[in-house]
Amino acid sequence: MLDNAEWIIPKETKGVLTPADWLFLTLGIYFHDVGLLVSRNEYEVRYQSAEYNRFLAEPIIPSSKYSEYLARLEQLSKEDADRIQYQDFVRANHGNRVQAWIEGVPLDDNEASKEVRQQISSLFSHVDATTRRDLALVCASHTRDDLSDTGKYKISQPYGSTRKEEVNLQYVAVVLRAADLLQITKRRAPLVLYQIVSPKDPISQLEWQKQGAVRSVRPKPGIDRDGNVSEAVASATVEVHARFERPDGFFGLTDYLLYAEQELQLCHAAIIKSERLLENPPKFPWRFIDSSGVEANGFLTQSFGFSLDQEKILELLTGHTLYNDTSVVIRELTQNALDAVRLQRFLDQKNNPLSTTAGHIKIAWRSKERMLMIIDNGTGMSQEVIEKHFLKVGSSRYQDEHFKEKYPEFSSISRFGIGALSVFMVSDDVEITTCSPDDPEARIISLRSVHGKYLIKLLNKVADREQIGVFPHGTSVRLNLRPTAEIGDVLKIAKMWLMFPQTRVTVHIDDEPPQDIGFCSPRDAIEGYLNGPAGRRRYDNKIEVREMEEDGVTLAFAVSKNEIFKEWSLFQIPQHRYAIDDEQEAPPTGIFIEGVGVEFSTPGFSAVNVLAIANAVGPAAPKTNVARSALEDTPEQRRMLATIYRLYSKHISNEIDRLATEEGYSLSRAVGEAPFIASLLLAQTNSLSRPSLLSKAISQTPLIIVEDGSGRRKISYEDLRALGEFWTVESPLSRSIETFVREAPSDITASSIIKTLGNSASTYPPGCTMCTFSSSSYVDAMVRADFEISEVSASESLRRINLKWSLKGERPRWIRSEDYWKRSAQSDRRLSSVLDWMHERGSRGATQQINLPTEKAPMAGLENVGGFASNGEVYIKVGEPIVEFFKDIVYGKDGVAKERCVASHLVLLQFAIGGGYDWAEFSKESLVRTEEYGIYEFLEPYISIDKFISALNRSNSRLFNPYAWDRRGKGL
Template sequence: MNQFTNYVELQAEKAENLSFCRGIKLLHIRDKVETMLGFIGKGGIFEEYTVHSIEHIDEMLKIVEWLIPDITKEKMTYAEWLMLTLAIYFHDLGMVVTKDEFEHRDETGFKEYKEKVLENTEEFEYEECAKERGDSFLYQEFVRENHAARIRQWIEGKNARNLGEAEAVCQEIEDILKNLDKMFKADLAMICESHHKDDIEDFSKYKVKKMYGNTENEKVNLNYIAIILRTADLLHITRDRTPSVARRLINVSNPVSVLEWEKQMAVRAVRPKDQRNEEGVVDNSKQKDTIEITAYFDGAETAEAYFGLSSYLQYTRKELAKCCEIVEKAQKREGAVGYEFPWREVDESQIEVNGFEKKKLQFTIAQDNILQLLVGHTLYNDSSVVVRELVQNGIDAVRLQTEYEKRNGKDYSQGKVWVEWNSVKRQLSFWDNGTGMSIQDVENYLLKVGASKYRDEVVKKQFPNFTSISHFGIGILTCFMVANDIDIVTSSDEQEEANSINLRKVNGSYLLRKMDKNELDVRIKQHGTMVKLYVRSDVDMAKLENDLRKWIVVPEIPVYLSLTAMKI
């Protein structure tokens, strides 16, 4: 690059003659930073992470152009533009890992970090990750968690070995910033670290009127700069961070990395949404306050990535709300008039999907039934209830399917319930070839706490002689006593396609997608349901296995128990 074209860098360049930074050349700094950023992802460290190169820097600078309102641009000083630009340049440099640093990893704080991780990790899980890449996967997590603190130390001229041995990188940064005033440099280090901290509302730390010289252009609102850095970093989630060629070359395999790549590969644009007047006509004179996300997810295999993006945008909404609140406090309490942050919402209406349902499902409450439940019954507190409820649900589904067949003049005697427990993978699965669930059943009964299909008046009229074992409509909720993640696949005669539901935490949103019935296990291919629980590590396995043996005693319907890799 021979000269700047971005508005932010052009404004920052004007600070080169200010008293606290005479002698610096922003273009030279950028060139040096670009070279250093090129080391991220080399040598087996961060090679599966999304792009953190100079392209990430340029995209953040473009976001800042529209992120800062015109009224604030007019007020900002040259020193503020310089602080913001340098913070964008340096904020991810803590992820640089040299070959020499990795070779000396056990002489730093990594050794203690590794010991703590191993204490809380199942041996087979660690071996699975380590057998191909050794310590590299664990070291990159150590660096990722500490990269913001690392760059702060390096800018301050410190090479604390607790965060890794990085003498060469620290010296390079010292040379790049040698003409920068020490006070300004210390605050730059603090701002770079701030994008991974949760203390921006501390005005005694992030002062709104920090002076580095006697002129107005040498004043910096550190609080506002930290907010803009964090927001711009949050919003750079477009596909340019995940070039498909690079992905093919490095063959991303880490599950977390795969989800991150797929999520960002789908995002086409992040931009301010047009404001409209009362007649619905675009009005460019109105200040924009909503960020519009354009994305496209093609195929059922991208559904988890869509779910990940949606969760990320929910987090982004919370961060925007927090930033709005902090800026308003700064204006009222600290006199930071003119520093505006209008962004209050994220619009997902331009996110398109193909191959699964975009609609996110949530638990709702059947209030009368819940009140009866809470008044008449104590809350459950052990894994035996989970087994009992799901076995009973399976039996009820089989018995109701028998009633359906009788009504159609058929003899249904093949009803079964299977329970499978794999103690190595900590996966507990319940299968039945009963009625299965349509999408209406999922929304009206599965996710409506206290509602039961078997007590629905329509079902009662159709099958007056049918009486369910389960009563309260809380079977699926009990699963969260032992698991945070639950997958359900269900096939109903009422629909040509099956339904797959992924539940992530009891108070979260849930993802629905359709499946071809030909892809299903033969047990539920025609009709039936599979519920798989990913049992948490804090659940007592011995008690769970004992509960499984205890509750699998049902004379009416065959219940098959399969115990895999159990230590008996």
């Protein structure tokens, strides 16, 4: 890299640089990749890092590519896959890591990299804070795309009183970036090191091939006008020479060089931009990379690339592959009109904050003439806009860099610049009249075919004003539909797409009176439906509408009141009524972006269930796919869904508070109603757009009651997780006390009741006790995913068992049957069919989960039993021979064979427990006499039957169950 920097910096610039510039560049070269350093300790505790867990939960690459990435990892062993996944995390964050380490600032990794940070930071302990901060910034800069920011990378940063102590941070960062980009020769990856390391990751192999084949990266000589090499002409090109034995390495390098060339051009643009700010600016001429010297052995020296068939591409864009519904013509044209009207209003208010300019869009349909017109009083189009964007496929005016730089606050609906093509789905006769204040004349554009030419006629803004029709600014689009084209019910289509246009939109059908469409807000849309003929006819329950707004997302949803329990729950659209009632007035649901419909299921779901509408606006609103038929999987889309789920969850929180304050419910009873209020959300998990995001929102909602020395309070699952541990108490007495506390007219605690009873032996254990365990299967699943039992205290005389739950560590405390069955079913179709058959037939104990301890844990009061039952699960005690049998398998085998073996033996153990056998008498004949023998024959290849039966016969089959004394039935 130092050698590269020697020629990257032009001769005339070397005299301009200060000693401090050279010092910063040299240190940057040495330290910029230190962030890739990972200690053994950091890797071993990686799952304790909040930042790494976020990286796993929220991939930084699109879902389509992420699926390919996961598929690649599955081809590797778990050890290699885990290593590569953490390696990719470090690659993505190594700029932030080195910056934090040089500055001595901790990362959000639970101090796992503390030893590395201290080592790196100690090297700069005698350097002043400003110098350390700026060097850290330079080292991190090669991973960022903000080199043009001279407010961040100062072009003259003093560290002393003399010129020699000044540094041009931007130039140093640019040279560092270029040297890093061009560090691709085989000197970086010698063959002997490749043979020693032998990377298993396909990406790593490609990197080694790429670097191992590159012979030279050097400046290309300057060429004068006559085509001769000349030292007097400055070169702007870097040439690369390489020869590959395999084609994948060739493609890997050429793809990389395209990327590197783009980065060099950004570096060049950044330096050019700041030249005017310096008296004697440094030069960075490099903009191009010549890859003609890159060859692949056995292939033609000439490289080939795809060319586009314009006619076929345009046919694809206007055919059924992109827009498969002709009604989108209305959507696309009105969407363009909406953007133009909104931009005009934006410009008017920018010029005059008191402006009250009213935008207006007219949609007119003449059925006899089969003519559709979309008229707006927006900005209109200048000749420049027409040529550069309107008639240039794929070029959107609003996505143009100059436009975004000039109007950064404006957020458009249009994105791809292909909406105008939709007109050719239905028409071969299109006329567009447009008037822009930026041009002296208005224009009529005539188009007949997507493949043909177009004509533009100029109109005088004074003499032809009546013909213009949209003076002083605006656009009119007229389509004469082909005889065979169908466009549908124009009014219904316009209402469906344009729900919240933020401007006046009127629909004119033939000679009928114009109809205004659209609503001011999602609440208005739902209330308009409920108060209309269809809503009044369909729903007789008491229904209200709630509306909430957060981060540019407005969500409205209907709620219905349960008169018995006094709670307002999310209102579900009755599917039978939805299916058979008036089709013209379907319940309004969906996600709208800037007021235009994209998806028409319930927000946050892939199906229609809750009567709800969401509208997202502003720069953070998610992006649609090219056809605007769905939202793209992007960080913006995930943030919007997270907001929607938070707003649903906020309703649950609000209802808990309302029940406690307005309806006189005790806190315990109010929180106890939460799972029922949330049931519609939690019961529709199969149709959730992002289950993990809903889980996060629910985890922040107070659905849990805990009690400790300070009293009883409601907390969220995240609060519970922050505690790290808690207790649960199971006994007939505690169950009765919890019922009393729930139904009490005022808030009391279980501890106060026990104290009143004078039974000190029944007091709750010290610390925090969760009082609502098993009240919600959804919350229970979250708890079991992160917590496990770490201590047991049982009392047969009190018919009670106290369980302490602690966060899971690196090694689980229990072997859980559910985990092994689930994993084995995914990889073994035979075993999956067995498990399905068990559940379908209702085999004995088929739904009961089994837990076997992997390590010693405090277990008091279980001396005379072999385990205990809790919340529908069975836990075997430490030291039982059957436990040791399973531990030998778990820690004695590897891979899929171990998973199948453990899962199969757990099926047998389930038979023994569910069948009520005395384990001392259990034998192979016990299976023969039952219908489960057929299952045994299926599993026999994975089972050591004699060893299993021997361990089971020596184990205690008696289980402690605090509710075993409950009588069932009416008695005499």
